[in-house]
Amino acid sequence: MTRLKPFLSDNAASVHPRVWEAMQAADAPDQPYDGDALSRALDERFSALFARECAALWVASGTAANCLALGTLCAPHGGVVCHREAHIEVDEGGAPGFFLHGAKLMLAEGEGAMLRPEAIAALIDPIRKDVHQVQPHAIAITQASEYGRTYRPDELAALGAFARARGLGLHMDGARFANAAAFLATSAEDAARAAAGPVDSLAFGFIKNGAMGAEAVVLFDPARADEVRYRRKRAGHLQCKGRYLAAQILAMLEGDLWLANAAHANAAAREVASGCGARLLHPVEANEVFVRLSPAEREALRAAGFAFYDWGAEAARFVTSWNTRGEDAEALGKAIAAL
């Protein structure tokens, strides 16, 4: 029987051995919640990574990370501008409505699920400045985007300037932040800064990149951290044994494991893409490959042992991971090329 070659998603991959080790090293009792030494080290560790002062809190899911951060940028009567296909709009089960007490997601357009200042302006400029219409309070972008596209530093700078000019907060959903950083990286030192740009907050994802159940909410205005801490508890997201979450995050940052894992996944995605030619629906700038494939072609690939999701009727999505085997990526690229 053919071994299954998995390209379904990166969200259920195994946990990296160094993360396991760090969790086990954290087994000795310490203070509960986030009073332990590991949790208390996060602020400093992330401040060093981004070379600017920030506060960082662990949380067990990207949904919670995004919503807790957005909750400090948008009042219940306000709105958050995001892309029509943003994860927070499409795939978080209405979590923003819950965490933000009914604030509204305001849907902008853009190629590759990416937002540009012009598209945001086109959405919000027609809003009358009166109480009958919900006013925008914040913008949320996804890095890398839902189609595996990466915002470049100059694009982030433009969004930051636009947000400031309009008095809007700017949040980044970084479920695959590492993949974007690895794509942009000229050096490990500047990767995080380049990928985050001037955002006010970042949901820094680790789970899709080798961790078990820990993401970081990074707040570049540390004064907002206290509010997030109260909201995290109130949302049932303050775990007793927080040291196991902090340990995961610190292990991922240690020795730039986060970048290495993401670089591996990105390379595998490029390998897959190398066989796709004009079938590619989006440039591959992270670890996702969207490919035009007929039902018969998809069936043939599945018969050959490749596992992946359909993307509508005439395409498929392939996601690589920190532990995708090079031979599998190569085989997939060749199999698509041979169709």
Place this chain on the structure above:
Amino acid sequence: MTRLKPFLSDNAASVHPRVWEAMQAADAPDQPYDGDALSRALDERFSALFARECAALWVASGTAANCLALGTLCAPHGGVVCHREAHIEVDEGGAPGFFLHGAKLMLAEGEGAMLRPEAIAALIDPIRKDVHQVQPHAIAITQASEYGRTYRPDELAALGAFARARGLGLHMDGARFANAAAFLATSAEDAARAAAGPVDSLAFGFIKNGAMGAEAVVLFDPARADEVRYRRKRAGHLQCKGRYLAAQILAMLEGDLWLANAAHANAAAREVASGCGARLLHPVEANEVFVRLSPAEREALRAAGFAFYDWGAEAARFVTSWNTRGEDAEALGKAIAAL
């Protein structure tokens, strides 16, 4: 230097080796979220344990477990009756207000942080049946209680009958459910049933008893499970790699580890209590010991290496755990006796 003898809390204890093993055995990829084989086994496993049909979902904290269950028993305009010192009122950072969209906690009195039908009636009978006053929709009790007291089966039956007669849901916060079950157990077979009685839902705690970050929401009306699933996602509590949470829970149930761990902690608590005599503030029916101790006496115990929390100005709380050393418990009991 004296080794620290820890009696602060059970909520930051190490993870049991069999839980670690089960988590590692779950490392091979499976379906994300709760689509994996382990998560899908929970309903059946808990139905067997309670000998009645139920649905069970993992969640990473007791706060979330309580609030998700209560959300199906109480509408936003209703109220949940709980003890004035209940954890959901005192120590969950207002989480019920968030998850229940502003529903009200209605505070009843009772010795040992336990509720009796009479006390609930005394609270709710004077409420006018008009829209100006919040009407009760549910009752929440804690097993074992916040003072380490355990409801007996006949007490639970009386509460269940009262709740049904008044048309109220009945929820149990079981952060230390295992300790109550171990206290009541005549056999492993009936322990869970005896400790749960006729409740509609149970937040079954494992974290304080040897797990890392997994509790179970148990719904004895499985028809409510679907609503809880949507609410869990909406609250950011549906983790991608749910198999690691399910694995923890299944490991705790396997071979009745949950009962064995709790029995160990209870025995250690009894050992501590054996030295306390009239200093005991509450009968010891689980793994917490509340002891009248002057500041000087507490200082003396701390000087001898015992770690614990003050309980007001003239008392202390000692909590034992699944891995409390017998010698430490014995030493503490003797040290108190010798004061």
Place this chain on the structure above:
Amino acid sequence: MTRLKPFLSDNAASVHPRVWEAMQAADAPDQPYDGDALSRALDERFSALFARECAALWVASGTAANCLALGTLCAPHGGVVCHREAHIEVDEGGAPGFFLHGAKLMLAEGEGAMLRPEAIAALIDPIRKDVHQVQPHAIAITQASEYGRTYRPDELAALGAFARARGLGLHMDGARFANAAAFLATSAEDAARAAAGPVDSLAFGFIKNGAMGAEAVVLFDPARADEVRYRRKRAGHLQCKGRYLAAQILAMLEGDLWLANAAHANAAAREVASGCGARLLHPVEANEVFVRLSPAEREALRAAGFAFYDWGAEAARFVTSWNTRGEDAEALGKAIAAL
């Protein structure tokens, strides 16, 4: 100086003399809130009007009427399908997000701001039936629509059948329900029934039609009325002196004043429309007239004393009212025809 000829909106018109009389007749003290004789008469009065059992509650705004009714049809984790240009989406300041605790408005397309089953199906059929996506719980339509279009009985029947088949509630925003009823009416007896069709709830508007500050929430499943009563109080909408609101509504129903007022407004709108020819953007089926007019043409009309709102860059909206003067409508129609 030219007298101003007002076609801005019907929402700030004077109060009808018979409404004034009824309010003053209610000045003698009676029970507070909705315990007075007038408020208690509403259920029966509306049940007679619709020839089916219903419950009816007064409330001071259409926004509150819509949101209170929708709150019983859609859980916080669900969604309400409405038209992209529906008033609840565009002009209620996010009120549905507040009253429904973060439930989502799901935006469908349709000519004339009207929904057809096919358009709703096109929106909701692609929604995966899993917890990651918000599931629809209800549909909200507007009668007459935001473009002054009226659903015919067979269209309502089709929507009702669709809603039932999909297990969705069906709500009608009837801010201009009277205008739709007057448009459809073959007789005063069947006007209300014809215009409401098989909806589950109706926000029956009176304010735009001659009342001061009273709309009715009509619930065709009276069992839901109790929940609305609690929610109305909780939203601060239970006024002490409710008899003045009930008096307004009863006066509007008395002798079919509601229909006569709406028929007057509709006739005035038709008069305006009679001069518009191909300039008309929408068929005139209520009391709103949308007309293609250049900036220069609008300026000319305003110079002639007509007051109205622009509708985008190349059109205008004219709204008639229960007290629009026939001569003004005639003059406007002629003025447009003469452009």
Place this chain on the structure above:
Amino acid sequence: MTRLKPFLSDNAASVHPRVWEAMQAADAPDQPYDGDALSRALDERFSALFARECAALWVASGTAANCLALGTLCAPHGGVVCHREAHIEVDEGGAPGFFLHGAKLMLAEGEGAMLRPEAIAALIDPIRKDVHQVQPHAIAITQASEYGRTYRPDELAALGAFARARGLGLHMDGARFANAAAFLATSAEDAARAAAGPVDSLAFGFIKNGAMGAEAVVLFDPARADEVRYRRKRAGHLQCKGRYLAAQILAMLEGDLWLANAAHANAAAREVASGCGARLLHPVEANEVFVRLSPAEREALRAAGFAFYDWGAEAARFVTSWNTRGEDAEALGKAIAAL
């Protein structure tokens, strides 16, 4: 047959003739919502009344007025300290939980339903400054209190100083603010200032004092008004024909009608109290009289034509109004004295 002598409540009394006149004078169309000339006059009118800059918005109920104001003083994760018998806790159907998105009411003790700094400190000082416990954000007091007691200027100053020292907002529920002001008044000029003291916001009640359905939210930090405006719309409390509400309020302020009406009611209450002697449960400092009366005594009074509510098993509450007849008050006082 004996004419009924009404002392049930002031909340369903008739509307004052000058209020009726003002409403009718407002019948000519003006801008909708709060764009009309009357609504736009409120800020200036109240700023003059309180001799300090403030913003004022109309709203149709005291519940909404309180909750809209509190919503700007307390975040969803915070708490509002109020008296255990405060109207917002006991009689508003959980409205604060709704408007404040689940924030908590924190219940303090105090004679006469009045709060003192010491009582508030006793409640909040034991709260641990950590995320597990809800932190107070604001204080709400009621002037006159739920037992008809009036805070003196020095008491208000002390509360203001305490609130500032603790970083808490201070809100006043002024459902019977006029009665307190009339009680304190040395002159019409300083009555409002004396009764409000240094509060941050005031729900200034007119409905119980001769208006029909209009209260004012007064914000002494006008910068908060914009948020309240958005929240008012979002709560469905922005009525189309706001000019009728503004007209009521302006009529009540014109010529100090609000003070004259309240002074009349207070005098009637004193007249009733003059016959009560040691039966009085609370000093009479506004328009409510709480009197110890056995069931038989209450029956005798009712047989004599007096209408009023029981207050528990052994007392009654008598409320006077702007239009209570002097002869009725005198008769009641004498009847009680004769028991």
